[in-house]
Amino acid sequence: MAEVAALVDSKKFLISSGFSLFRLTGLHRLAIPVTRGLGVILMFHRVRPAEKRDFAPNRLLEITPEFFDAVLTRLTALGFAIVGLDEALARLQRGWPEGTQTRAPFAVLTFDDGTRDTKDFALPILEAHRAPFTTYVTTGFADRSARLWWVELEEAIRRLEKIDVEIDDEIIVLPARTATEKAAAFDALYRRLIAGPEERLLAVIGRLAATAGVVSAALVDDLCLDWAGIESLGRHPLCTVGVHTLTHARLAKYGEAVVRHELAESRRVIEAHIGKPARHLAYPVGDPSSAGRREFKIAEELGFASAVTTRPGMIFPQHRAHPTALPRLSINGNWQSLDMVEILLSGAPFALWNFGRKVV
Structure with a gap:
Protein backbone atom coordinates (compact mmCIF):
# COMPACT_ATOMS: atom_id res chain seq x y z
CA MET A 1 0.00 0.00 0.00
CA ALA A 2 2.87 2.36 0.79
CA GLU A 3 4.33 1.64 -2.65
CA VAL A 4 1.02 2.55 -4.34
CA ALA A 5 0.80 5.77 -2.35
CA ALA A 6 4.35 6.70 -3.31
CA LEU A 7 3.59 6.06 -7.00
CA VAL A 8 0.45 8.21 -6.93
CA ASP A 9 2.26 11.03 -5.08
CA SER A 10 5.15 10.85 -7.56
CA LYS A 11 2.71 11.11 -10.47
CA LYS A 12 1.08 14.20 -8.93
CA PHE A 13 4.49 15.76 -8.44
CA LEU A 14 5.55 15.06 -12.02
CA ILE A 15 2.31 16.49 -13.41
CA SER A 16 2.60 19.65 -11.31
CA SER A 17 6.26 20.06 -12.24
CA GLY A 18 5.44 19.55 -15.92
CA PHE A 19 2.75 22.21 -15.85
CA SER A 20 5.17 24.66 -14.24
CA LEU A 21 7.84 23.94 -16.84
CA PHE A 22 5.49 24.43 -19.79
CA ARG A 23 3.94 27.56 -18.31
CA LEU A 24 7.33 29.16 -17.76
CA THR A 25 8.92 28.17 -21.08
CA GLY A 26 6.03 27.91 -23.55
CA LEU A 27 7.66 24.78 -24.98
CA HIS A 28 4.27 23.10 -25.35
CA ARG A 29 3.37 25.56 -28.14
CA LEU A 30 6.47 24.63 -30.10
CA ALA A 31 5.66 20.93 -29.69
CA ILE A 32 2.12 21.17 -31.10
CA PRO A 33 2.92 20.03 -34.68
CA VAL A 34 4.30 16.79 -33.25
CA THR A 35 2.26 16.23 -30.10
CA ARG A 36 -1.28 17.46 -30.76
CA GLY A 37 -2.25 14.87 -33.35
CA LEU A 38 -5.58 14.91 -35.17
CA GLY A 39 -7.59 15.95 -32.16
CA VAL A 40 -8.76 15.02 -28.69
CA ILE A 41 -11.62 13.35 -26.83
CA LEU A 42 -12.41 15.28 -23.67
CA MET A 43 -13.85 13.57 -20.59
CA PHE A 44 -16.20 15.25 -18.13
CA HIS A 45 -18.17 13.85 -15.22
CA ARG A 46 -20.07 16.46 -13.25
CA VAL A 47 -20.72 20.08 -14.20
CA ARG A 48 -22.38 21.89 -11.33
CA PRO A 49 -22.12 25.03 -9.19
CA ALA A 50 -19.33 24.99 -6.61
CA GLU A 51 -20.19 24.12 -3.02
CA LYS A 52 -18.02 24.92 -0.01
CA ARG A 53 -17.10 21.55 1.47
CA ASP A 54 -14.05 20.91 3.61
CA PHE A 55 -14.19 17.18 2.87
CA ALA A 56 -14.79 16.48 -0.81
CA PRO A 57 -12.53 13.71 -2.14
CA ASN A 58 -14.64 13.27 -5.27
CA ARG A 59 -14.37 16.96 -6.16
CA LEU A 60 -11.85 16.01 -8.84
CA LEU A 61 -14.88 14.74 -10.83
CA GLU A 62 -16.53 18.19 -10.76
CA ILE A 63 -16.09 21.46 -12.60
CA THR A 64 -18.25 24.55 -12.43
CA PRO A 65 -20.57 25.64 -15.27
CA GLU A 66 -18.53 28.83 -15.62
CA PHE A 67 -15.32 26.88 -16.16
CA PHE A 68 -17.03 24.49 -18.58
CA ASP A 69 -18.23 27.46 -20.64
CA ALA A 70 -14.73 28.93 -20.58
CA VAL A 71 -13.21 25.63 -21.75
CA LEU A 72 -15.52 25.51 -24.78
CA THR A 73 -14.69 29.12 -25.59
CA ARG A 74 -10.97 28.38 -25.32
CA LEU A 75 -11.30 25.31 -27.55
CA THR A 76 -12.76 27.46 -30.31
CA ALA A 77 -10.13 30.16 -29.80
CA LEU A 78 -7.39 27.53 -30.18
CA GLY A 79 -8.85 26.41 -33.50
CA PHE A 80 -10.47 23.15 -32.40
CA ALA A 81 -13.64 22.09 -34.21
CA ILE A 82 -16.08 20.60 -31.70
CA VAL A 83 -17.62 17.57 -33.42
CA GLY A 84 -19.60 14.47 -32.54
CA LEU A 85 -18.00 11.06 -32.12
CA ASP A 86 -19.14 9.79 -35.51
CA GLU A 87 -17.59 12.79 -37.26
CA ALA A 88 -14.40 12.39 -35.24
CA LEU A 89 -14.12 8.75 -36.31
CA ALA A 90 -14.65 9.79 -39.93
CA ARG A 91 -11.88 12.37 -39.60
CA LEU A 92 -9.64 9.78 -37.98
CA GLN A 93 -10.12 7.48 -40.97
CA ARG A 94 -9.56 10.30 -43.49
CA GLY A 95 -6.59 11.91 -41.79
CA TRP A 96 -5.43 15.27 -43.07
CA PRO A 97 -6.40 16.08 -46.66
CA GLU A 98 -3.39 15.94 -48.94
CA GLY A 99 -1.75 19.32 -49.32
CA THR A 100 -3.52 20.81 -46.29
CA GLN A 101 -1.47 23.61 -44.78
CA THR A 102 -3.71 24.48 -41.84
CA ARG A 103 -4.55 21.49 -39.73
CA ALA A 104 -7.71 22.17 -37.72
CA PRO A 105 -7.88 19.61 -34.88
CA PHE A 106 -11.17 18.19 -33.64
CA ALA A 107 -12.48 17.99 -30.07
CA VAL A 108 -15.12 15.53 -28.86
CA LEU A 109 -17.02 16.23 -25.63
CA THR A 110 -17.97 13.18 -23.55
CA PHE A 111 -19.78 12.83 -20.22
CA ASP A 112 -19.73 9.68 -18.10
CA ASP A 113 -22.43 8.06 -15.94
CA GLY A 114 -25.61 9.86 -17.06
CA THR A 115 -25.84 12.38 -14.23
CA ARG A 116 -28.54 15.00 -13.77
CA ASP A 117 -25.85 17.68 -13.95
CA THR A 118 -25.27 16.96 -17.62
CA LYS A 119 -28.85 17.93 -18.42
CA ASP A 120 -29.33 20.65 -15.80
CA PHE A 121 -26.07 22.59 -16.07
CA ALA A 122 -23.96 21.37 -19.01
CA LEU A 123 -26.70 21.18 -21.65
CA PRO A 124 -27.61 24.90 -21.68
CA ILE A 125 -23.93 25.74 -22.22
CA LEU A 126 -23.60 23.10 -24.95
CA GLU A 127 -26.66 24.57 -26.66
CA ALA A 128 -25.20 28.08 -26.46
CA HIS A 129 -22.04 26.84 -28.19
CA ARG A 130 -23.99 24.52 -30.53
CA ALA A 131 -21.59 21.83 -29.40
CA PRO A 132 -22.41 18.15 -30.01
CA PHE A 133 -21.62 15.76 -27.17
CA THR A 134 -21.83 12.14 -26.04
CA THR A 135 -23.22 10.94 -22.73
CA TYR A 136 -22.30 7.41 -21.67
CA VAL A 137 -25.10 5.75 -19.70
CA THR A 138 -24.82 3.10 -17.00
CA THR A 139 -28.20 1.35 -17.16
CA GLY A 140 -28.07 0.43 -13.48
CA PHE A 141 -27.87 4.11 -12.55
CA ALA A 142 -30.89 4.89 -14.73
CA ASP A 143 -32.97 2.14 -13.09
CA ARG A 144 -31.40 2.61 -9.60
CA SER A 145 -29.99 -0.94 -9.39
CA ALA A 146 -26.24 -0.09 -9.55
CA ARG A 147 -24.11 1.67 -6.97
CA LEU A 148 -22.07 4.87 -7.02
CA ALA A 218 -31.04 7.32 -2.67
CA LEU A 219 -27.60 8.58 -3.72
CA VAL A 220 -28.09 7.30 -7.25
CA ASP A 221 -31.58 8.79 -7.43
CA ASP A 222 -30.25 12.16 -6.32
CA LEU A 223 -27.32 12.28 -8.76
CA CYS A 224 -28.36 10.34 -11.88
CA LEU A 225 -30.99 10.73 -14.58
CA ASP A 226 -33.76 8.14 -14.68
CA TRP A 227 -34.88 6.56 -17.96
CA ALA A 228 -37.28 9.41 -18.70
CA GLY A 229 -34.36 11.84 -18.40
CA ILE A 230 -32.08 9.67 -20.53
CA GLU A 231 -34.74 9.31 -23.22
CA SER A 232 -35.33 13.07 -23.24
CA LEU A 233 -31.61 13.76 -23.54
CA GLY A 234 -31.32 11.15 -26.27
CA ARG A 235 -33.84 13.03 -28.39
CA HIS A 236 -31.74 16.20 -28.30
CA PRO A 237 -30.13 16.86 -31.69
CA LEU A 238 -26.74 17.59 -30.11
CA CYS A 239 -26.65 14.41 -28.02
CA THR A 240 -25.27 10.95 -28.79
CA VAL A 241 -26.06 8.31 -26.16
CA GLY A 242 -23.32 5.77 -25.53
CA VAL A 243 -22.87 2.67 -23.39
CA HIS A 244 -21.24 2.58 -19.93
CA THR A 245 -22.21 -1.01 -18.92
CA LEU A 246 -24.97 -2.38 -16.69
CA THR A 247 -23.36 -1.87 -13.28
CA HIS A 248 -20.33 0.38 -13.87
CA ALA A 249 -18.20 -2.74 -13.50
CA ARG A 250 -14.41 -2.56 -13.71
CA LEU A 251 -14.47 -5.11 -16.49
CA ALA A 252 -10.92 -6.43 -16.21
CA LYS A 253 -11.78 -7.72 -12.73
CA TYR A 254 -14.35 -10.17 -14.16
CA GLY A 255 -14.48 -13.23 -16.38
CA GLU A 256 -15.11 -12.95 -20.11
CA ALA A 257 -18.76 -14.05 -19.89
CA VAL A 258 -19.53 -11.24 -17.44
CA VAL A 259 -17.76 -8.70 -19.64
CA ARG A 260 -19.72 -9.72 -22.72
CA HIS A 261 -22.99 -9.59 -20.78
CA GLU A 262 -22.21 -6.15 -19.29
CA LEU A 263 -21.50 -4.71 -22.75
CA ALA A 264 -24.09 -6.45 -24.92
CA GLU A 265 -27.01 -6.29 -22.50
CA SER A 266 -26.45 -2.65 -21.53
CA ARG A 267 -26.37 -1.72 -25.21
CA ARG A 268 -29.61 -3.66 -25.82
CA VAL A 269 -31.36 -1.91 -22.91
CA ILE A 270 -30.18 1.55 -23.95
CA GLU A 271 -31.22 1.05 -27.57
CA ALA A 272 -34.66 -0.11 -26.44
CA HIS A 273 -35.09 3.13 -24.50
CA ILE A 274 -33.68 5.63 -26.99
CA GLY A 275 -34.96 3.93 -30.15
CA LYS A 276 -31.68 4.19 -32.05
CA PRO A 277 -28.29 2.41 -32.14
CA ALA A 278 -25.84 2.93 -29.29
CA ARG A 279 -22.57 2.55 -31.17
CA HIS A 280 -20.06 3.96 -28.70
CA LEU A 281 -18.70 2.62 -25.40
CA ALA A 282 -16.81 4.03 -22.41
CA TYR A 283 -15.08 1.55 -20.10
CA PRO A 284 -15.95 2.27 -16.44
CA VAL A 285 -12.93 3.69 -14.58
CA GLY A 286 -11.05 2.99 -17.81
CA ASP A 287 -7.51 2.68 -16.44
CA PRO A 288 -5.26 -0.30 -17.24
CA SER A 289 -6.51 -2.21 -14.19
CA SER A 290 -10.12 -1.84 -15.38
CA ALA A 291 -9.89 -2.30 -19.15
CA GLY A 292 -7.16 -3.86 -21.26
CA ARG A 293 -6.53 -5.78 -24.44
CA ARG A 294 -9.14 -8.44 -23.67
CA GLU A 295 -11.84 -5.81 -23.18
CA PHE A 296 -10.74 -3.91 -26.31
CA LYS A 297 -11.05 -7.09 -28.34
CA ILE A 298 -14.47 -7.98 -26.93
CA ALA A 299 -15.79 -4.47 -27.67
CA GLU A 300 -14.55 -4.83 -31.24
CA GLU A 301 -16.12 -8.28 -31.62
CA LEU A 302 -19.44 -6.93 -30.34
CA GLY A 303 -19.40 -4.29 -33.06
CA PHE A 304 -18.85 -1.07 -31.14
CA ALA A 305 -17.71 1.69 -33.47
CA SER A 306 -15.55 3.17 -30.73
CA ALA A 307 -14.63 2.64 -27.11
CA VAL A 308 -12.85 5.13 -24.87
CA THR A 309 -10.58 4.64 -21.89
CA THR A 310 -9.35 7.11 -19.27
CA ARG A 311 -5.76 6.71 -20.43
CA PRO A 312 -4.53 10.26 -21.15
CA GLY A 313 -3.55 11.19 -24.66
CA MET A 314 -4.43 12.76 -27.99
CA ILE A 315 -5.85 11.06 -31.08
CA PHE A 316 -3.31 10.17 -33.78
CA PRO A 317 -3.56 8.40 -37.16
CA GLN A 318 -2.20 5.29 -35.42
CA HIS A 319 -5.52 5.01 -33.56
CA ARG A 320 -7.27 4.01 -36.80
CA ALA A 321 -6.24 0.44 -35.98
CA HIS A 322 -7.40 0.76 -32.35
CA PRO A 323 -10.88 2.38 -32.32
CA THR A 324 -11.89 0.43 -29.19
CA ALA A 325 -8.87 1.65 -27.20
CA LEU A 326 -9.06 5.43 -27.55
CA PRO A 327 -7.50 7.79 -24.98
CA ARG A 328 -9.22 10.77 -23.41
CA LEU A 329 -8.16 14.03 -21.82
CA SER A 330 -9.82 14.55 -18.45
CA ILE A 331 -11.06 18.04 -17.62
CA ASN A 332 -11.55 17.79 -13.88
CA GLY A 333 -11.67 19.65 -10.64
CA ASN A 334 -7.96 19.30 -9.97
CA TRP A 335 -7.02 21.52 -12.90
CA GLN A 336 -9.67 24.28 -13.22
CA SER A 337 -7.25 26.58 -15.01
CA LEU A 338 -7.47 27.59 -18.65
CA ASP A 339 -3.67 27.81 -18.84
CA MET A 340 -3.45 24.17 -17.76
CA VAL A 341 -6.16 23.17 -20.23
CA GLU A 342 -4.28 24.87 -23.05
CA ILE A 343 -1.08 23.05 -22.05
CA LEU A 344 -2.94 19.72 -22.00
CA LEU A 345 -4.52 20.42 -25.40
CA SER A 346 -1.06 20.78 -26.91
CA GLY A 347 -0.49 17.09 -26.21
CA ALA A 348 3.01 17.82 -24.93
CA PRO A 349 2.44 16.55 -21.35
CA PHE A 350 1.16 13.22 -22.69
CA ALA A 351 4.12 12.84 -25.02
CA LEU A 352 6.37 13.08 -21.96
CA TRP A 353 4.19 10.93 -19.70
CA ASN A 354 3.78 8.20 -22.33
CA PHE A 355 7.47 8.34 -23.33
CA GLY A 356 6.55 9.35 -26.87
CA ARG A 357 4.13 6.46 -27.47
CA LYS A 358 1.01 7.55 -29.31
CA VAL A 359 -1.02 4.38 -28.67
CA VAL A 360 -0.87 3.24 -25.04
Whole structure:
Protein backbone atom coordinates (compact mmCIF):
# COMPACT_ATOMS: atom_id res chain seq x y z
CA MET A 1 0.00 0.00 0.00
CA ALA A 2 2.87 2.36 0.79
CA GLU A 3 4.33 1.64 -2.65
CA VAL A 4 1.02 2.55 -4.34
CA ALA A 5 0.80 5.77 -2.35
CA ALA A 6 4.35 6.70 -3.31
CA LEU A 7 3.59 6.06 -7.00
CA VAL A 8 0.45 8.21 -6.93
CA ASP A 9 2.26 11.03 -5.08
CA SER A 10 5.15 10.85 -7.56
CA LYS A 11 2.71 11.11 -10.47
CA LYS A 12 1.08 14.20 -8.93
CA PHE A 13 4.49 15.76 -8.44
CA LEU A 14 5.55 15.06 -12.02
CA ILE A 15 2.31 16.49 -13.41
CA SER A 16 2.60 19.65 -11.31
CA SER A 17 6.26 20.06 -12.24
CA GLY A 18 5.44 19.55 -15.92
CA PHE A 19 2.75 22.21 -15.85
CA SER A 20 5.17 24.66 -14.24
CA LEU A 21 7.84 23.94 -16.84
CA PHE A 22 5.49 24.43 -19.79
CA ARG A 23 3.94 27.56 -18.31
CA LEU A 24 7.33 29.16 -17.76
CA THR A 25 8.92 28.17 -21.08
CA GLY A 26 6.03 27.91 -23.55
CA LEU A 27 7.66 24.78 -24.98
CA HIS A 28 4.27 23.10 -25.35
CA ARG A 29 3.37 25.56 -28.14
CA LEU A 30 6.47 24.63 -30.10
CA ALA A 31 5.66 20.93 -29.69
CA ILE A 32 2.12 21.17 -31.10
CA PRO A 33 2.92 20.03 -34.68
CA VAL A 34 4.30 16.79 -33.25
CA THR A 35 2.26 16.23 -30.10
CA ARG A 36 -1.28 17.46 -30.76
CA GLY A 37 -2.25 14.87 -33.35
CA LEU A 38 -5.58 14.91 -35.17
CA GLY A 39 -7.59 15.95 -32.16
CA VAL A 40 -8.76 15.02 -28.69
CA ILE A 41 -11.62 13.35 -26.83
CA LEU A 42 -12.41 15.28 -23.67
CA MET A 43 -13.85 13.57 -20.59
CA PHE A 44 -16.20 15.25 -18.13
CA HIS A 45 -18.17 13.85 -15.22
CA ARG A 46 -20.07 16.46 -13.25
CA VAL A 47 -20.72 20.08 -14.20
CA ARG A 48 -22.38 21.89 -11.33
CA PRO A 49 -22.12 25.03 -9.19
CA ALA A 50 -19.33 24.99 -6.61
CA GLU A 51 -20.19 24.12 -3.02
CA LYS A 52 -18.02 24.92 -0.01
CA ARG A 53 -17.10 21.55 1.47
CA ASP A 54 -14.05 20.91 3.61
CA PHE A 55 -14.19 17.18 2.87
CA ALA A 56 -14.79 16.48 -0.81
CA PRO A 57 -12.53 13.71 -2.14
CA ASN A 58 -14.64 13.27 -5.27
CA ARG A 59 -14.37 16.96 -6.16
CA LEU A 60 -11.85 16.01 -8.84
CA LEU A 61 -14.88 14.74 -10.83
CA GLU A 62 -16.53 18.19 -10.76
CA ILE A 63 -16.09 21.46 -12.60
CA THR A 64 -18.25 24.55 -12.43
CA PRO A 65 -20.57 25.64 -15.27
CA GLU A 66 -18.53 28.83 -15.62
CA PHE A 67 -15.32 26.88 -16.16
CA PHE A 68 -17.03 24.49 -18.58
CA ASP A 69 -18.23 27.46 -20.64
CA ALA A 70 -14.73 28.93 -20.58
CA VAL A 71 -13.21 25.63 -21.75
CA LEU A 72 -15.52 25.51 -24.78
CA THR A 73 -14.69 29.12 -25.59
CA ARG A 74 -10.97 28.38 -25.32
CA LEU A 75 -11.30 25.31 -27.55
CA THR A 76 -12.76 27.46 -30.31
CA ALA A 77 -10.13 30.16 -29.80
CA LEU A 78 -7.39 27.53 -30.18
CA GLY A 79 -8.85 26.41 -33.50
CA PHE A 80 -10.47 23.15 -32.40
CA ALA A 81 -13.64 22.09 -34.21
CA ILE A 82 -16.08 20.60 -31.70
CA VAL A 83 -17.62 17.57 -33.42
CA GLY A 84 -19.60 14.47 -32.54
CA LEU A 85 -18.00 11.06 -32.12
CA ASP A 86 -19.14 9.79 -35.51
CA GLU A 87 -17.59 12.79 -37.26
CA ALA A 88 -14.40 12.39 -35.24
CA LEU A 89 -14.12 8.75 -36.31
CA ALA A 90 -14.65 9.79 -39.93
CA ARG A 91 -11.88 12.37 -39.60
CA LEU A 92 -9.64 9.78 -37.98
CA GLN A 93 -10.12 7.48 -40.97
CA ARG A 94 -9.56 10.30 -43.49
CA GLY A 95 -6.59 11.91 -41.79
CA TRP A 96 -5.43 15.27 -43.07
CA PRO A 97 -6.40 16.08 -46.66
CA GLU A 98 -3.39 15.94 -48.94
CA GLY A 99 -1.75 19.32 -49.32
CA THR A 100 -3.52 20.81 -46.29
CA GLN A 101 -1.47 23.61 -44.78
CA THR A 102 -3.71 24.48 -41.84
CA ARG A 103 -4.55 21.49 -39.73
CA ALA A 104 -7.71 22.17 -37.72
CA PRO A 105 -7.88 19.61 -34.88
CA PHE A 106 -11.17 18.19 -33.64
CA ALA A 107 -12.48 17.99 -30.07
CA VAL A 108 -15.12 15.53 -28.86
CA LEU A 109 -17.02 16.23 -25.63
CA THR A 110 -17.97 13.18 -23.55
CA PHE A 111 -19.78 12.83 -20.22
CA ASP A 112 -19.73 9.68 -18.10
CA ASP A 113 -22.43 8.06 -15.94
CA GLY A 114 -25.61 9.86 -17.06
CA THR A 115 -25.84 12.38 -14.23
CA ARG A 116 -28.54 15.00 -13.77
CA ASP A 117 -25.85 17.68 -13.95
CA THR A 118 -25.27 16.96 -17.62
CA LYS A 119 -28.85 17.93 -18.42
CA ASP A 120 -29.33 20.65 -15.80
CA PHE A 121 -26.07 22.59 -16.07
CA ALA A 122 -23.96 21.37 -19.01
CA LEU A 123 -26.70 21.18 -21.65
CA PRO A 124 -27.61 24.90 -21.68
CA ILE A 125 -23.93 25.74 -22.22
CA LEU A 126 -23.60 23.10 -24.95
CA GLU A 127 -26.66 24.57 -26.66
CA ALA A 128 -25.20 28.08 -26.46
CA HIS A 129 -22.04 26.84 -28.19
CA ARG A 130 -23.99 24.52 -30.53
CA ALA A 131 -21.59 21.83 -29.40
CA PRO A 132 -22.41 18.15 -30.01
CA PHE A 133 -21.62 15.76 -27.17
CA THR A 134 -21.83 12.14 -26.04
CA THR A 135 -23.22 10.94 -22.73
CA TYR A 136 -22.30 7.41 -21.67
CA VAL A 137 -25.10 5.75 -19.70
CA THR A 138 -24.82 3.10 -17.00
CA THR A 139 -28.20 1.35 -17.16
CA GLY A 140 -28.07 0.43 -13.48
CA PHE A 141 -27.87 4.11 -12.55
CA ALA A 142 -30.89 4.89 -14.73
CA ASP A 143 -32.97 2.14 -13.09
CA ARG A 144 -31.40 2.61 -9.60
CA SER A 145 -29.99 -0.94 -9.39
CA ALA A 146 -26.24 -0.09 -9.55
CA ARG A 147 -24.11 1.67 -6.97
CA LEU A 148 -22.07 4.87 -7.02
CA TRP A 149 -19.63 3.22 -4.63
CA TRP A 150 -17.13 6.11 -4.64
CA VAL A 151 -19.91 8.46 -3.56
CA GLU A 152 -21.05 5.92 -0.93
CA LEU A 153 -17.53 5.87 0.49
CA GLU A 154 -17.38 9.66 0.67
CA GLU A 155 -20.80 9.98 2.29
CA ALA A 156 -20.11 7.23 4.84
CA ILE A 157 -16.85 8.81 5.94
CA ARG A 158 -18.52 12.24 6.07
CA ARG A 159 -21.05 10.92 8.62
CA LEU A 160 -18.70 8.85 10.78
CA GLU A 161 -16.14 9.99 13.35
CA LYS A 162 -14.24 6.70 13.28
CA ILE A 163 -13.77 4.13 10.54
CA ASP A 164 -13.84 0.52 11.70
CA VAL A 165 -13.88 -2.03 8.86
CA GLU A 166 -12.59 -5.50 8.15
CA ILE A 167 -10.67 -6.16 4.93
CA ASP A 168 -9.33 -9.67 4.32
CA ASP A 169 -9.51 -10.60 8.01
CA GLU A 170 -7.69 -7.41 8.97
CA ILE A 171 -9.45 -4.89 11.19
CA ILE A 172 -8.73 -1.34 10.05
CA VAL A 173 -9.49 1.50 12.44
CA LEU A 174 -9.00 5.09 11.28
CA PRO A 175 -9.91 8.41 12.91
CA ALA A 176 -12.42 10.54 10.99
CA ARG A 177 -13.29 13.49 13.21
CA THR A 178 -11.80 16.33 11.17
CA ALA A 179 -11.81 17.03 7.44
CA THR A 180 -8.10 16.18 7.33
CA GLU A 181 -8.64 12.84 9.05
CA LYS A 182 -11.58 12.06 6.80
CA ALA A 183 -9.54 12.81 3.69
CA ALA A 184 -6.74 10.53 4.92
CA ALA A 185 -9.23 7.76 5.72
CA PHE A 186 -10.85 8.01 2.28
CA ASP A 187 -7.47 7.93 0.57
CA ALA A 188 -6.28 4.91 2.56
CA LEU A 189 -9.45 2.88 1.98
CA TYR A 190 -9.77 3.83 -1.67
CA ARG A 191 -6.21 2.81 -2.48
CA ARG A 192 -6.52 -0.45 -0.57
CA LEU A 193 -9.86 -1.44 -2.12
CA ILE A 194 -9.28 -0.32 -5.71
CA ALA A 195 -6.25 -2.59 -5.96
CA GLY A 196 -8.26 -5.74 -5.20
CA PRO A 197 -11.35 -7.60 -6.43
CA GLU A 198 -14.44 -5.54 -7.11
CA GLU A 199 -16.60 -7.90 -5.03
CA ARG A 200 -14.47 -7.05 -1.98
CA LEU A 201 -14.62 -3.32 -2.70
CA LEU A 202 -18.42 -3.36 -2.98
CA ALA A 203 -18.84 -5.50 0.13
CA VAL A 204 -16.58 -3.40 2.35
CA ILE A 205 -18.05 -0.08 1.22
CA GLY A 206 -21.55 -1.55 1.56
CA ARG A 207 -20.91 -2.47 5.19
CA LEU A 208 -19.41 0.93 5.93
CA ALA A 209 -22.35 2.69 4.25
CA ALA A 210 -24.83 0.63 6.26
CA THR A 211 -23.05 1.58 9.50
CA ALA A 212 -23.28 5.25 8.52
CA GLY A 213 -26.93 5.04 7.42
CA VAL A 214 -26.13 5.79 3.78
CA VAL A 215 -28.78 4.49 1.36
CA SER A 216 -27.16 3.58 -1.95
CA ALA A 217 -30.29 3.88 -4.10
CA ALA A 218 -31.04 7.32 -2.67
CA LEU A 219 -27.60 8.58 -3.72
CA VAL A 220 -28.09 7.30 -7.25
CA ASP A 221 -31.58 8.79 -7.43
CA ASP A 222 -30.25 12.16 -6.32
CA LEU A 223 -27.32 12.28 -8.76
CA CYS A 224 -28.36 10.34 -11.88
CA LEU A 225 -30.99 10.73 -14.58
CA ASP A 226 -33.76 8.14 -14.68
CA TRP A 227 -34.88 6.56 -17.96
CA ALA A 228 -37.28 9.41 -18.70
CA GLY A 229 -34.36 11.84 -18.40
CA ILE A 230 -32.08 9.67 -20.53
CA GLU A 231 -34.74 9.31 -23.22
CA SER A 232 -35.33 13.07 -23.24
CA LEU A 233 -31.61 13.76 -23.54
CA GLY A 234 -31.32 11.15 -26.27
CA ARG A 235 -33.84 13.03 -28.39
CA HIS A 236 -31.74 16.20 -28.30
CA PRO A 237 -30.13 16.86 -31.69
CA LEU A 238 -26.74 17.59 -30.11
CA CYS A 239 -26.65 14.41 -28.02
CA THR A 240 -25.27 10.95 -28.79
CA VAL A 241 -26.06 8.31 -26.16
CA GLY A 242 -23.32 5.77 -25.53
CA VAL A 243 -22.87 2.67 -23.39
CA HIS A 244 -21.24 2.58 -19.93
CA THR A 245 -22.21 -1.01 -18.92
CA LEU A 246 -24.97 -2.38 -16.69
CA THR A 247 -23.36 -1.87 -13.28
CA HIS A 248 -20.33 0.38 -13.87
CA ALA A 249 -18.20 -2.74 -13.50
CA ARG A 250 -14.41 -2.56 -13.71
CA LEU A 251 -14.47 -5.11 -16.49
CA ALA A 252 -10.92 -6.43 -16.21
CA LYS A 253 -11.78 -7.72 -12.73
CA TYR A 254 -14.35 -10.17 -14.16
CA GLY A 255 -14.48 -13.23 -16.38
CA GLU A 256 -15.11 -12.95 -20.11
CA ALA A 257 -18.76 -14.05 -19.89
CA VAL A 258 -19.53 -11.24 -17.44
CA VAL A 259 -17.76 -8.70 -19.64
CA ARG A 260 -19.72 -9.72 -22.72
CA HIS A 261 -22.99 -9.59 -20.78
CA GLU A 262 -22.21 -6.15 -19.29
CA LEU A 263 -21.50 -4.71 -22.75
CA ALA A 264 -24.09 -6.45 -24.92
CA GLU A 265 -27.01 -6.29 -22.50
CA SER A 266 -26.45 -2.65 -21.53
CA ARG A 267 -26.37 -1.72 -25.21
CA ARG A 268 -29.61 -3.66 -25.82
CA VAL A 269 -31.36 -1.91 -22.91
CA ILE A 270 -30.18 1.55 -23.95
CA GLU A 271 -31.22 1.05 -27.57
CA ALA A 272 -34.66 -0.11 -26.44
CA HIS A 273 -35.09 3.13 -24.50
CA ILE A 274 -33.68 5.63 -26.99
CA GLY A 275 -34.96 3.93 -30.15
CA LYS A 276 -31.68 4.19 -32.05
CA PRO A 277 -28.29 2.41 -32.14
CA ALA A 278 -25.84 2.93 -29.29
CA ARG A 279 -22.57 2.55 -31.17
CA HIS A 280 -20.06 3.96 -28.70
CA LEU A 281 -18.70 2.62 -25.40
CA ALA A 282 -16.81 4.03 -22.41
CA TYR A 283 -15.08 1.55 -20.10
CA PRO A 284 -15.95 2.27 -16.44
CA VAL A 285 -12.93 3.69 -14.58
CA GLY A 286 -11.05 2.99 -17.81
CA ASP A 287 -7.51 2.68 -16.44
CA PRO A 288 -5.26 -0.30 -17.24
CA SER A 289 -6.51 -2.21 -14.19
CA SER A 290 -10.12 -1.84 -15.38
CA ALA A 291 -9.89 -2.30 -19.15
CA GLY A 292 -7.16 -3.86 -21.26
CA ARG A 293 -6.53 -5.78 -24.44
CA ARG A 294 -9.14 -8.44 -23.67
CA GLU A 295 -11.84 -5.81 -23.18
CA PHE A 296 -10.74 -3.91 -26.31
CA LYS A 297 -11.05 -7.09 -28.34
CA ILE A 298 -14.47 -7.98 -26.93
CA ALA A 299 -15.79 -4.47 -27.67
CA GLU A 300 -14.55 -4.83 -31.24
CA GLU A 301 -16.12 -8.28 -31.62
CA LEU A 302 -19.44 -6.93 -30.34
CA GLY A 303 -19.40 -4.29 -33.06
CA PHE A 304 -18.85 -1.07 -31.14
CA ALA A 305 -17.71 1.69 -33.47
CA SER A 306 -15.55 3.17 -30.73
CA ALA A 307 -14.63 2.64 -27.11
CA VAL A 308 -12.85 5.13 -24.87
CA THR A 309 -10.58 4.64 -21.89
CA THR A 310 -9.35 7.11 -19.27
CA ARG A 311 -5.76 6.71 -20.43
CA PRO A 312 -4.53 10.26 -21.15
CA GLY A 313 -3.55 11.19 -24.66
CA MET A 314 -4.43 12.76 -27.99
CA ILE A 315 -5.85 11.06 -31.08
CA PHE A 316 -3.31 10.17 -33.78
CA PRO A 317 -3.56 8.40 -37.16
CA GLN A 318 -2.20 5.29 -35.42
CA HIS A 319 -5.52 5.01 -33.56
CA ARG A 320 -7.27 4.01 -36.80
CA ALA A 321 -6.24 0.44 -35.98
CA HIS A 322 -7.40 0.76 -32.35
CA PRO A 323 -10.88 2.38 -32.32
CA THR A 324 -11.89 0.43 -29.19
CA ALA A 325 -8.87 1.65 -27.20
CA LEU A 326 -9.06 5.43 -27.55
CA PRO A 327 -7.50 7.79 -24.98
CA ARG A 328 -9.22 10.77 -23.41
CA LEU A 329 -8.16 14.03 -21.82
CA SER A 330 -9.82 14.55 -18.45
CA ILE A 331 -11.06 18.04 -17.62
CA ASN A 332 -11.55 17.79 -13.88
CA GLY A 333 -11.67 19.65 -10.64
CA ASN A 334 -7.96 19.30 -9.97
CA TRP A 335 -7.02 21.52 -12.90
CA GLN A 336 -9.67 24.28 -13.22
CA SER A 337 -7.25 26.58 -15.01
CA LEU A 338 -7.47 27.59 -18.65
CA ASP A 339 -3.67 27.81 -18.84
CA MET A 340 -3.45 24.17 -17.76
CA VAL A 341 -6.16 23.17 -20.23
CA GLU A 342 -4.28 24.87 -23.05
CA ILE A 343 -1.08 23.05 -22.05
CA LEU A 344 -2.94 19.72 -22.00
CA LEU A 345 -4.52 20.42 -25.40
CA SER A 346 -1.06 20.78 -26.91
CA GLY A 347 -0.49 17.09 -26.21
CA ALA A 348 3.01 17.82 -24.93
CA PRO A 349 2.44 16.55 -21.35
CA PHE A 350 1.16 13.22 -22.69
CA ALA A 351 4.12 12.84 -25.02
CA LEU A 352 6.37 13.08 -21.96
CA TRP A 353 4.19 10.93 -19.70
CA ASN A 354 3.78 8.20 -22.33
CA PHE A 355 7.47 8.34 -23.33
CA GLY A 356 6.55 9.35 -26.87
CA ARG A 357 4.13 6.46 -27.47
CA LYS A 358 1.01 7.55 -29.31
CA VAL A 359 -1.02 4.38 -28.67
CA VAL A 360 -0.87 3.24 -25.04
